[in-house]
Amino acid sequence: MTATTPLVRKNVTSLYEQIAMQLREEALGGLYEPSGKLPSEAQLCERFAVSRITVRLALDRLTEEGVVERKQGKGTYVSGKQVRHNLDALRSFHDSLVMQGLKPEMRVLSKEVVPLPAHLRPLFGKKTSHCVLLERLHLADGEPIAVGISYLPREVDELGREEIASRPNYALLKSLNGEGIARADVAIRAQLADRRIARLLKTKTGSAVLVMTRTSAFRNGECCDHSTFFIRPERYEFVASCTFQPA
Amino acid sequence: MSSFRTIQPSPLPLHAQVRESLRERILDGTFPPHAQLPAESELGSIFGVSRITVRQALGDLQREGIVIKIPGKGSFVAKPKAYQQLTQLEGFAEAMSRLGHTIRNLVTSHKIVDATAQVAQRLQLAPGTPVSEIRRVRHLDREPVSLEVTYLPKDIGERLRHEDLQGRDIFLILENDYRIPLGHADLQIEAVSADDALAHALQVPAGTALLRLERLTHTEDGIPLDFEYLYIRGDAFQYRLRIARRRDDVPIYNRKNHADTHPDR
Numbered sequence: 001m002t003a004t005t006p007l008v009r010k011n012v013t014s015l016y017e018q019i020a021m022q023l024r025e026e027a028l029g030g031l032y033e034p035s036g037k038l039p040s041e042a043q044l045c046e047r048f049a050v051s052r053i054t055v056r057l058a059l060d061r062l063t064e065e066g067v068v069e070r071k072q073g074k075g076t077y078v079s080g081k082q083v084r085h086n087l088d089a090l091r092s093f094h095d096s097l098v099m100q101g102l103k104p105e106m107r108v109l110s111k112e113v114v115p116l117p118a119h120l121r122p123l124f125g126k127k128t129s130h131c132v133l134l135e136r137l138h139l140a141d142g143e144p145i146a147v148g149i150s151y152l153p154r155e156v157d158e159l160g161r162e163e164i165a166s167r168p169n170y171a172l173l174k175s176l177n178g179e180g181i182a183r184a185d186v187a188i189r190a191q192l193a194d195r196r197i198a199r200l201l202k203t204k205t206g207s208a209v210l211v212m213t214r215t216s217a218f219r220n221g222e223c224c225d226h227s228t229f230f231i232r233p234e235r236y237e238f239v240a241s242c243t244f245q246p247a
Numbered sequence: 248m249s250s251f252r253t254i255q256p257s258p259l260p261l262h263a264q265v266r267e268s269l270r271e272r273i274l275d276g277t278f279p280p281h282a283q284l285p286a287e288s289e290l291g292s293i294f295g296v297s298r299i300t301v302r303q304a305l306g307d308l309q310r311e312g313i314v315i316k317i318p319g320k321g322s323f324v325a326k327p328k329a330y331q332q333l334t335q336l337e338g339f340a341e342a343m344s345r346l347g348h349t350i351r352n353l354v355t356s357h358k359i360v361d362a363t364a365q366v367a368q369r370l371q372l373a374p375g376t377p378v379s380e381i382r383r384v385r386h387l388d389r390e391p392v393s394l395e396v397t398y399l400p401k402d403i404g405e406r407l408r409h410e411d412l413q414g415r416d417i418f419l420i421l422e423n424d425y426r427i428p429l430g431h432a433d434l435q436i437e438a439v440s441a442d443d444a445l446a447h448a449l450q451v452p453a454g455t456a457l458l459r460l461e462r463l464t465h466t467e468d469g470i471p472l473d474f475e476y477l478y479i480r481g482d483a484f485q486y487r488l489r490i491a492r493r494r495d496d497v498p499i500y501n502r503k504n505h506a507d508t509h510p511d512r
Contacts, residue, residue, distance in 0.1 A: 060363065060364050060374075061364075063363070063364035063365055064364035064367075064368070064374050066368075069365070070365065071437070071439065071459070072439070072442065072444075072445065072459075072476070072478075073439030073440055073441060073442045073445055073457065073459065073478070074437070074439045074440075074459075084435075087488060087490060088490075089490070090490040090491065090492045170492075180492070181492055182271055182491065182492055183270075183271070183489060183490060183491045183492060184489070184490055184492070185487065185488075185489050186487065186488055186489070186490060187486065187487045188436055188458070188486045188487075189458060189481055189486070190438035190439075190456040190457055190458045190479075190481030191456050191481050192454075192455075192456045206454065207440060207454075208438045208439055208440040208454075208455075208456035208457070208481070209438060209456070210436075210437065210438035211438075219267070219268075219271060220264065220267060221263060221264070221266075221267040231438075233437055233438035233439065236437070237435045237436060237437040238434075238435070238436040238437075239433070239434065239435050239436075240433075240434045240436075240488070241431055241432070241433050241434070
């Protein structure tokens with residue numbers, strides 16, 4: 001367990017500053033890696049044997065300094081470790097991790113040709129009878145970050161095994177027609193992880209995951225990708241910039 | 248107008264091809280917001296299709312809100328509907344417009360608080376500066392669907408006490424009544440589990456998956472004005488948007504790969 005420097009209790013006003021100093025050193029020293037999550041307020045109260053008010057003052061101080069970020073429902077995290085997926089530009093999930101300076105990996109969980117599910121028929125069109133169902137685990141810096149489940153055109157099956165294993169969906173789609181996708185509709189929601197997703201993401205069943213559903217189209221408007229990404233939410237967020245437009 | 252690709256043999260109807268081609272040029276910025284599109288006759292000759300086909304394509308885009316037709320003047324690119332996108336939480340707008348549901352904002356508190364470190368940082372104030380905090384629970388047919396915590400400069404927050412916050416959007420009051428033109432907003436979207444306080448506010452079991460949005464809205468002059476935390480029931484809504492692919496969206500390493508590998512195929 002963490003070594004706690006005894007607090008000097010005579011000087012009451014600086015109690016929280018002493019706690020802030022210790023937590024700052026620990027946070028910047030990498031003690032809370034790899035999750036970046038600090039102990040809960042209750043745990044800190046217990047550890048330093050102080051009131052919750054004092055702990056909050058310490059965490060406020062560190063927030064002001066930009067050392068940590070506090071999020072209701074989520075806890076306190078070391079700043080700057082968040083993966084920010086920018087929605088202003090369209091990238092494959094894998095590439096968005098690359099752009100963050102992470103070292104992402106992909107592992108193929110399964111790949112098979114399946115009949116197009118009924119609910120996707122309106123998207124892919126009547127003439128599509130089968131598609132490739134590709135499931136991949138995405139890792140960032142060695143830790144699972146997302147499970148991607150993609151329905152892709154059947155022709156993807158003809159690409160080489162290694163290519164499918166190592167290249168993001170959008171690169172695979174570009175291989176099909178040399179042109180690649182033109183646009184995508186993206187929806188983001190939150191849901192609870194089921195057992196399988198939780199197991200793959202090494203998280204608890206019933207914990208919140210961030211879900212991105214993406215439908216991509218070629219230039220001619222043909223749908224070529226329907227993917228759902230189940231993302232570990234602790235350090236992942238989507239960011240976007242929008243302009244105000246009255247209704 | 249050489250930027251349009253020519254219509255090629257395709258199972259898609261002609262008007263759909265014209266529509267998609269126009270959409271692409273609008274989304275990639277060839278035709279920026281407010282730009283006038285070429286005349287129908289001109290588009291007809293560019294694409295080699297009849298004027299009726301062009302009209303059908305423009306009509307589709309008009310219905311989607313991407314293009315505005317002004318009689319006697321032509322077709323123009325609409326300003327991006329970002330505000331609608333921001334709040335285009337599935338189920339919400341649809342429920343309002345199609346199903347005739349009622350939306351009501353219940354103001355649970357409206358007070359002056361000392362800005363926390365994060366609120367102060369976002370609004371560019373000194374920590375501890377008094378700011379207005381307005382907490383509202385948005386109800387859809389009496390069912391709570393989101394908790395919205397808004398921070399505003401104190402004077403504006405106090406002025407809002409006299410407004411109908413139950414029925415109206417704060418943004419619209421700021422723009423229309425207070426004449427404060429709003430500019431861009433920065434948005435962060437995450438997923439969280441409801442803690443006891445959030446669960447209570449939204450009347451869901453603790454641990455329920457919620458979408459958490461942080462939104463910082465600036466005035467037209469770029470001054471941060473309105474900072475919000477939105478907690479939205481994950482089972483009820485989703486955030487939707489459409490993104491066009493641009494060349495510079497592809498990381499360099501991938502572009503190179505394409506150039507290297509494509510000729511082999």
